[in-house]
Amino acid sequence: MPTRKSVSRIKLIVGLFGFVTGIPLGAFCTYLWFGTSQPLFAVYFLFFGTATILGIVTLYAKARIKFFLC
Secondary structure, X not given: OEOHHHHHHHXXXXXXXXXXXXXXHHHHHHHXXXXXXXXXXXXXXXXXXXXXXXXXXXXXXXXXXXXXXX
């Protein structure tokens, strides 16, 4: 079972990172879709941007989680 401290730290960092990177990514994709009428680029950046954010968050969580023995 993971320790409470490691889980709470992961939640804090993951939530903060997701918010800080998700807002600009969404704004940029909205600009591409409506501002420049390039919906394919918007979908491309949204897909690969989201995949990159999830990959970084997963690697961080795997590196920081600590377990205790029952």
